[in-house]
Amino acid sequence: MARSNKPIVWGPFAAGGTLTAFLTPVLILLTLLAALGHAPDLLAYDRLHAFVGHWLAKTVVAGVVFLSLWSAAHRLRITCYDLGLRADTAVATIVYAGALGGTGAALLYLARI
Amino acid sequence: MSRKPYVREMTWRWIFRHPRYVRYMAREFSCLFIGGWTLLMVWGLKQLADGPAAWGAFLEVLRSPASIVFHVLALAFAAYHSITWFNLTPKALPVQLGEEFVPEGVISGAHFALWAGLTIAVLYLAGAF
Amino acid sequence: MSERAVELEVLRYNPETDREPAFQRYSINCPEEWVVLDALNHIKESVDPTLSYRWSCHMAVCGSCGMMINGEPKLACKAFLREYSGVIRVEPLAHFPIERDLVTVIDDFMEKLKRVKPWLMPGEPKTLEAGEYRQTPAELKRFKQFTLCINCMLCYAACPEYGLIPKFIGPAALSLAHRYNKDSRDGGRDARRDEVAAYEGVWECSFTGACSEVCPEHVDPAAALQQEKIESTVDWYKEHLMPWLKK
Numbered sequence: 266m267a268r269s270n271k272p273i274v275w276g277p278f279a280a281g282g283t284l285t286a287f288l289t290p291v292l293i294l295l296t297l298l299a300a301l302g303h304a305p306d307l308l309a310y311d312r313l314h315a316f317v318g319h320w321l322a323k324t325v326v327a328g329v330v331f332l333s334l335w336s337a338a339h340r341l342r343i344t345c346y347d348l349g350l351r352a353d354t355a356v357a358t359i360v361y362a363g364a365l366g367g368t369g370a371a372l373l374y375l376a377r378i
Numbered sequence: 379m380s381r382k383p384y385v386r387e388m389t390w391r392w393i394f395r396h397p398r399y400v401r402y403m404a405r406e407f408s409c410l411f412i413g414g415w416t417l418l419m420v421w422g423l424k425q426l427a428d429g430p431a432a433w434g435a436f437l438e439v440l441r442s443p444a445s446i447v448f449h450v451l452a453l454a455f456a457a458y459h460s461i462t463w464f465n466l467t468p469k470a471l472p473v474q475l476g477e478e479f480v481p482e483g484v485i486s487g488a489h490f491a492l493w494a495g496l497t498i499a500v501l502y503l504a505g506a507f
Numbered sequence: 508m509s510e511r512a513v514e515l516e517v518l519r520y521n522p523e524t525d526r527e528p529a530f531q532r533y534s535i536n537c538p539e540e541w542v543v544l545d546a547l548n549h550i551k552e553s554v555d556p557t558l559s560y561r562w563s564c565h566m567a568v569c570g571s572c573g574m575m576i577n578g579e580p581k582l583a584c585k586a587f588l589r590e591y592s593g594v595i596r597v598e599p600l601a602h603f604p605i606e607r608d609l610v611t612v613i614d615d616f617m618e619k620l621k622r623v624k625p626w627l628m629p630g631e632p633k634t635l636e637a638g639e640y641r642q643t644p645a646e647l648k649r650f651k652q653f654t655l656c657i658n659c660m661l662c663y664a665a666c667p668e669y670g671l672i673p674k675f676i677g678p679a680a681l682s683l684a685h686r687y688n689k690d691s692r693d694g695g696r697d698a699r700r701d702e703v704a705a706y707e708g709v710w711e712c713s714f715t716g717a718c719s720e721v722c723p724e725h726v727d728p729a730a731a732l733q734q735e736k737i738e739s740t741v742d743w744y745k746e747h748l749m750p751w752l753k754k
Contacts, residue, residue, distance in 0.1 A: 337413030
């Protein structure tokens with residue numbers, strides 16, 4: 266029986282699942298506060314620009330974006346299969362490419378900040 | 379005696395066969411909200427890079443009714459993801475101290491405590507209160 | 508002993524005459540404390556001798572009488588009638604082909620059970636004179652719960668991934684592989700990896716967790732599979748990213 270290469274895609278999924286479990290709710294809470302018109306101080310342009318301008322913050326943001334998108338993509342792949350979409354290779358290619366594309370875009374924008 | 383086994387086909391409707399499958403699908407659908415919100419933040423990074431006016435426009439979009447509805451849903455699904463994830467963590471990462479295994483509730487409890495601490499710390503550092 | 512009237516709706520299938528299964532209703536009177544298996548036995552003895560199903564021990568040990576009771580995989584000998592109201596719907600275990608009535612075809616599971624090499628493969632073979640393989644209570648505890656499986660296949664009937672992907676080795680067989688992998692006396696982990704770490708192995712599991720919820724012996728197959736996933740992942744990264752670790 267051929268051993269699977271799933272660990273390549275599962276490793277970042279598990280890491281991302283853990284990271285998003287700890288972090289995503291509070292981050293959504295921050296933008297929800299902004300959506301309700303009570304934007305936290307950090308979301309003021311000058312503060313956020315200075316904060317994200319630091320190389321360490323950029324690294325962290327890029328890591329969070331990648332792991333969040335990757336774990337979401339992997340789950341979406343499984344969900345498609347669960348719901349009867351049998352073209353797993355095509356689905357996998359699309360969702361993982363989407364996650365990498367989103368991360369690439371984030372890297373480009375971070376480089377300009 | 380002839381054999382003629384009957385195979386029952388499985389359609390997508392299995393997700394409604396039992397409440398546990400509905401809960402499972404809700405957990406899995408959290409990916410749409412976590413992924414969607416993250417993509418929204420990638421766009422936010424672009425607006426931040428484009429300057430104060432673009433960032434202001436981004437905050438304006440956040441304040442739209444559709445965005446508020448999305449945020450409320452996203453927060454609920456993200457929290458559901460966290461709860462299910464931490465509840466299942468002790469299964470994947472059991473801890474044996476001496477002879478006995480640490481009770482599952484202690485391991486997930488530690489994760490919930492850390493989650494609460496992190497949430498408060500981030501809110502504080504972001505100046506939410 | 509108080510009696511109660513019970514309505515059972517049983518899925519019947521006769522491979523010689525039926526094109527597809529159909530429900531048949533049985534109305535019986537029976538003691539309050541009966542389980543579903545008692546009711547089936549009563550029907551077979553005094554109402555309809557053609558009804559087919561498997562059972563043996565009547566005490567949740569043999570694992571033969573697994574069936575869907577109101578949509579939930581259950582041992583019929585552990586399903587008390589008093590816990591149900593209205594018509595009780597009895598069907599053969601989901602995800603398995605139906606041989607006849609409540610009897611399923613279990614060849615697939617039996618074959619998978621063998622494939623994971625569920626026996627001790629001593630790491631360092633000893634002669635009889637060298638004595639027994641000793642184990643501490645802590646080492647025993649590491650795998651004890653995974654030895655409790657009675658092969659009733661309720662977890663396969665609960666697992667949507669097995670239903671969707673029949674090639675999936677599935678919860679019980681993979682948990683048994685995990686049981687031997689975790690045994691301090693065993694050295695067969697590498698030999699089992701070809702099955703456990705295969706596409707059809709732990710990687711088809713999506714951690715629905717249903718297997719553990721329906722397991723009558725609290726084996727917790729979902730835990731076994733996640734632990735094997737993590738270990739397979741560590742193996743993979745070690746092999747591909749740190750080849751110098753290879754012996």
